[in-house]
Amino acid sequence: MSERLDLDDFSDLIERPHGRLRREAEERRTLTGLPPQALGRLDELGEWLGSAQARVPVRPVAAPRLVVFAGDHGVAAQGVSARAAGTAVELVREMLEGASPAAVLARRFEVPVRVVDMALDCAPDELPTEVTRHRVRRSSGRLDTEDALTPEEAEEAFRAGMAVADEEADAGTDLVVLGDLSVGGTTAAGTLIAALCGTDASVVTGRGGGGIDDLTWMRKCAAIRDGLRRARPVLGDQLQLLATVGGADLTAMTGFLLQSAVRHTPVILDGVVSAACALVGQRVAFRAPDWWLAGQTTGEPAQAKALDRLALDPLLDQGVAVGGGTGALLALPLVRAAAALAAELPAGEPGEPDGSAPGDAEDAGADSTPGGRGAVDAT
Structure with a gap:
């Protein structure tokens, strides 16, 4: 018999997407040479995806x-x-x-x-x-x-x-x-x-x-x-x-x-x-x-x-x-477009050719990818 479900556990287990990586996504966006706000909400979506994936540049939405x-x-x-x-x-x-x-x-x-x-x-x-x-x-x-x-x-x-x-x-x-x-x-x-x-x-x-x-x-x-x-x-x-x-x-x-x-x-x-x-x-x-x-x-x-x-x-x-x-x-399609733009628009100096610092994905930790950090037991 499993333990009774305690919804209070979710407050401890759920953390926000990585704010640091969202800032890095914003910084990378400034290096593309496009004017601020030129992509409208697509910029915001791309930054959100990057923080959710704990990766800059963001991965395409593949699955x-x-x-x-x-x-x-x-x-x-x-x-x-x-x-x-x-x-x-x-x-x-x-x-x-x-x-x-x-x-x-x-x-x-x-x-x-x-x-x-x-x-x-x-x-x-x-x-x-x-x-x-x-x-x-x-x-x-x-x-x-x-x-x-x-x-x-x-x-x-x-x-x-x-x-x-x-x-x-x-x-x-x-x-x-x-x-x-x-x-x-x-x-x-x-x-x-x-x-x-x-x-x-x-x-x-x-x-x-x-x-x-x-x-x-x-x-x-x-x-x-x-x-x-x-x-x-x-x-x-x-x-x-x-x-x-x-x-x-x-x-x-x-x-x-x-x-x-x-x-x-x-x-x-x-x-x-x-x-x-x-x-x-x-x-x-x-x-x-x-x-x-x-x-x-x-x-x-x-x-x-x-x-x-x-x-x-x-x-x-x-x-x-x-x-x-x-x-x-x-x-x-909007979300996919935002991911593609955030991933593929070339970013200039400073930084690496893709605009990200070495080891961004590794620094975020394996627990920040989908399926990562410990979950509430549903069994």
């Missing part, structure tokens, strides 16, 4: 992966979504068959896709074993009237997310594009964000990926309001908060984000669901958001609230709300 957590939510039975309750498995099949927007972009950008079923409302044998092996339960509970998960299920889901992060780091994934597929997930995300930001349900209730009508919006707002009443008493315990109103997929995504930060694996966030999980992760370990990028803004008010709290400025504003990591994938 990205789209990781998508999937699940159904009991609250969807209240008519809060444009899709029928319990139909997230259809979205998963579409992605696995390569027919979803995210799957099309991933194929075009040559990004492998991994789907992790945490609580789909279907029999496990309807999907491949590699998709369902981390499943905690069949659909999460109805957050407006009951806990989405038991405490034991919440810990299991959180550890599953950590395990997936470890598996990706061990496999050499150097950048994760994080997505979600769910029915009712934006209602859970809105509840978490409203609770953590201290706002009313109406402030965070958006139209979701399906563009819901006014009556559905009112039902969704009522569900978030009722979920908020249940969430506020447990705000001091982040794992209990996720069990109360988050559900298995959001709980796993939070564990994934935190363990990715421990393992020094940068992550691009997609929409409101990943933003909600990041906000919970920030409450657990305040340095963790330094390892995450906001890929795009969806137009969801809850996402805007969360990103403001996280101090993350989205790379793109295309209003993509279909989920599955679609919007975050659109940001990937």
Whole structure:
């Protein structure tokens, strides 16, 4: 029997990307001869990647992966979504068959896709074993009237997310594009964000990926309001908060984000669901958001609230709300371009021909690469 999960451990294990190397990246950039600000945010991205990789000049992004957590939510039975309750498995099949927007972009950008079923409302044998092996339960509970998960299920889901992060780091994934597929997930995300930001349900209730009508919006707002009443008493315990109103997929995504930060694996966030999980992760370990990028803004008010709290400025504003990591994938070419420019633009004197001092990578230490420093045990 493993020890009970202590989220306080993440505050000690998560450290910021190397500030010294970010300064070195800035100094190298000045030696390229380009005017300051000429590359806009690409400069900032390149410096961020260099500090995350603990290497100047930065390595190209060579092994990205789209990781998508999937699940159904009991609250969807209240008519809060444009899709029928319990139909997230259809979205998963579409992605696995390569027919979803995210799957099309991933194929075009040559990004492998991994789907992790945490609580789909279907029999496990309807999907491949590699998709369902981390499943905690069949659909999460109805957050407006009951806990989405038991405490034991919440810990299991959180550890599953950590395990997936470890598996990706061990496999050499150097950048994760994080997505979600769910029915009712934006209602859970809105509840978490409203609770953590201290706002009313109406402030965070958006139209979701399906563009819901006014009556559905009112039902969704009522569900978030009722979920908020249940969430506020447990705000001091982040794992209990996720069990109360988050559900298995959001709980796993939070564990994934935190363990990715421990393992020094940068992550691009997609929409409101990943933003909600990041906000919970920030409450657990305040340095963790330094390892995450906001890929795009969806137009969801809850996402805007969360990103403001996280101090993350989205790379793109295309209003993509279909989920599955679609919007975050659109940001990937920008990140790759920033890495290429930071790595390949010639830098003049002083210093080495590539603008870096001898032994930069060695001085940073092997524990600063993805998969480096000791991780919270997810077993």
